[in-house]
Amino acid sequence: MDAKTQARYEARAAVIKAMAHPTRLFIIDELSRGEKCVCGLRDLIGADISTVSKHLSVLKDAGILEDEKRGQQVFYRLRVPCILNFFGCVEDVLVANARRMSAAVRK
Amino acid sequence: MDAKTQARYEARAAVIKAMAHPTRLFIIDELSRGEKCVCGLRDLIGADISTVSKHLSVLKDAGILEDEKRGQQVFYRLRVPCILNFFGCVEDVLVANARRMSAAVRK
DNA sequence: AATTCATTTGGTAATTTTGCCAAATAAGCA
DNA sequence: TGCTTATTTGGCAAAATTACCAAATGAATT
Numbered sequence: 001m002d003a004k005t006q007a008r009y010e011a012r013a014a015v016i017k018a019m020a021h022p023t024r025l026f027i028i029d030e031l032s033r034g035e036k037c038v039c040g041l042r043d044l045i046g047a048d049i050s051t052v053s054k055h056l057s058v059l060k061d062a063g064i065l066e067d068e069k070r071g072q073q074v075f076y077r078l079r080v081p082c083i084l085n086f087f088g089c090v091e092d093v094l095v096a097n098a099r100r101m102s103a104a105v106r107k
Numbered sequence: 108m109d110a111k112t113q114a115r116y117e118a119r120a121a122v123i124k125a126m127a128h129p130t131r132l133f134i135i136d137e138l139s140r141g142e143k144c145v146c147g148l149r150d151l152i153g154a155d156i157s158t159v160s161k162h163l164s165v166l167k168d169a170g171i172l173e174d175e176k177r178g179q180q181v182f183y184r185l186r187v188p189c190i191l192n193f194f195g196c197v198e199d200v201l202v203a204n205a206r207r208m209s210a211a212v213r214k
Numbered sequence: 215a216a217t218t219c220a221t222t223t224g225g226t227a228a229t230t231t232t233g234c235c236a237a238a239t240a241a242g243c244a
Numbered sequence: 245t246g247c248t249t250a251t252t253t254g255g256c257a258a259a260a261t262t263a264c265c266a267a268a269t270g271a272a273t274t
Contacts, residue, residue: 001133001152009129009136015197016132020124021262022116026108029116038221045108051263053222063204072220072271080203082196089189090122096187097170128232145251158233160252179241179250 018062019086023047024055027076031065032084035077125169126193130154131162134183138172139191142184 001009019025023045030036030044042052056076059065066079078084108116126132130152137143137151149159163183166172173186185191 005133006129009132011201012132012194012197013127013129015200016123016193017127020120020127022113022120025116025119025123026112039219048264049221050223050265053220054263057222063200063207069221069271072218074221080196080200082199085196086123086193087119089187089192090119092189093122093170093187094118100170146249155234156251157235157253160250161233164252176241176251179248181251 015062015064018058018064019083021055021058023052024059027055027059028064028078028083029087031076031078032081035068035075037073037075039073041076122169122171125165125171126190128162128165130159131166134162134166135171135185135190136194138183138185139188142175142182144180144182146180148183 019028026045027041030041038049038053038056041056042049045052056065056067060067060076064078064080064083065076067074067076069075126135133152134148137148145156145160145163148163149156152159163172163174167174167183171185171187171190172183174181174183176182
């Protein structure tokens with residue numbers, strides 16, 4: 001694999017890596033219903049606010065979210081809604097996996 | 108976030124995490140054009156065969172690939188083709204990021 | 215200006231991931 | 245059977261990720 005190809009796949013992996021965490025998937029799902037402030041997400045997630053903030057930074061740096069400061073709160077929202085299409089296919093994989101598991105048990 | 112919700116997002120994240128590596132994205136892309144044996148992928152990737160084999164295991168364990176041994180070779184193929192839909196959106200994110208970068212420079 | 219509230223940043227320890235080597239396994243062939 | 249080829253597995257050191265706490269920043273309010 002040449003350097004240029006390598007770089008292209010690294011860029012893609014960076015975006016996917018940003019989504020590859022349960023909390024960050026939850027955030028994406030939550031923001032699909034509209035923007036939310038950091039404190040709102042913290043309440044839903046139940047982790048330390050600094051942890052939530054860092055997850056949001058990861059998603060923002062990857063280009064998946066954008067933020068806007070209004071008053072003393074920072075609101076985050078999805079920048080690229082097509083990200084949501086991922087969920088359907090991931091769910092398909094999980095269903096297929098469940099089938100595979102139960103088939104393995106039957107053997 | 109309650110335990111059940113947590114578990115659901117962990118399962119989803121496991122699938123996405125399996126894709127979150129440049130070499131594994133390359134493998135998915137390559138297999139979208141048809142099955143390939145481990146050695147074929149190794150030639151394209153240029154890493155140690157054991158490294159390639161482990162990447163394939165990660166994708167297989169996640170339910171993204173399936174394998175079949177024929178003779179002394181093992182062939183891998185996509186088990187859930189909808190995975191390919193991801194690439195389009197990831198590309199959109201990258202294009203948006205490129206725009207964002209150049210806009211930042213102009214300022 | 216001092217205080218408060220929301221958020222980010224720095225630092226750190228624990229955990230996970232990665233890639234290579236060497237050794238084990240498995241199938242086909244001499 | 246012994247040998248070669250293809251792949252997987254075990255082990256390990258280096259690198260990356262994660263979550264928390266404490267401290268810093270920044271805007272609004274007193």
